[in-house]
Amino acid sequence: ELKVEQNPLFLSMQEGKNYTIYCNYSTTSDRLYWYRQDPGKSLESLFVLLSNGAVKQEGRLMASLDTKARLSTLHITAAVHDLSATYFCAVDKSGGSNYKLTFGKGTLLTVNP
Amino acid sequence: NAGVTQTPKFRILKIGQSMTLQCTQDMNHNYMYWYRQDPGMGLKLIYYSVGAGITDKGEVPNGYNVSRSTTEDFPLRLELAAPSQTSVYFCATYHTSLKTQYFGPGTRLLVL
Numbered sequence: 134e135l136k137v138e139q140n141p142l143f144l145s146m147q148e149g150k151n152y153t154i155y156c157n158y159s160t161t162s163d164r165l166y167w168y169r170q171d172p173g174k175s176l177e178s179l180f181v182l183l184s185n186g187a188v189k190q191e192g193r194l195m196a197s198l199d200t201k202a203r204l205s206t207l208h209i210t211a212a213v214h215d216l217s218a219t220y221f222c223a224v225d226k227s228g229g230s231n232y233k234l235t236f237g238k239g240t241l242l243t244v245n246p
Numbered sequence: 247n248a249g250v251t252q253t254p255k256f257r258i259l260k261i262g263q264s265m266t267l268q269c270t271q272d273m274n275h276n277y278m279y280w281y282r283q284d285p286g287m288g289l290k291l292i293y294y295s296v297g298a299g300i301t302d303k304g305e306v307p308n309g310y311n312v313s314r315s316t317t318e319d320f321p322l323r324l325e326l327a328a329p330s331q332t333s334v335y336f337c338a339t340y341h342t343s344l345k346t347q348y349f350g351p352g353t354r355l356l357v358l
Contacts, residue, residue: 137288164345166346166347174351174352175336175349175350175351175352176289176336176349178344178346178347178348181344181345181346183345221288221289223288223289231277231294231296231302232277232340232347233279233291233294233304234279234289234291234347235291235305236281236288236289236290237288238286238287238288239286239287239288
């Protein structure tokens, strides 16, 4: 059974600081996704990582994938209040056949002034 | 394009009642999914479909049924609602070009 673990589950940080969210998964996969969810809203796709060593950046967020270590990271640079949200990683172990995702529990990020 | 739409947005059910959560997409995507999200938890897959007429169970299918008679629609049926089915339900489709799942706005269900 595929397990996806995120840490930390709760993250309170000050504006301007840097931090990293970690996503570990238990079985081989080369497809990993990051989503953002605002309170009471749906999930918004942030990054799609489809190969070992993949790195994607958008604004203050950068995601990477190490399939050998079964680890993805979401790095936050110089956090701002607008980044406050819950961030989920999700893994597809179907090998591109049915694209079923297994989600982590999410990291609730609060950015304080 | 409306994308993925879900109705209703919110519903209160009594224990033992049944209802259908509707999901419609206008993107002509073959793959569709139903997830539930409980507080403080990630999403768990209930059922999925790889095309019209083809459905399969996900991680937590008990108490639910689905059908897929058309590409556009993927309704989720709850029979004999139980308090454990109180959750937020998300429908999603897989975008083959962008290689990611896109989610509907969700249905919040409360079973009392």
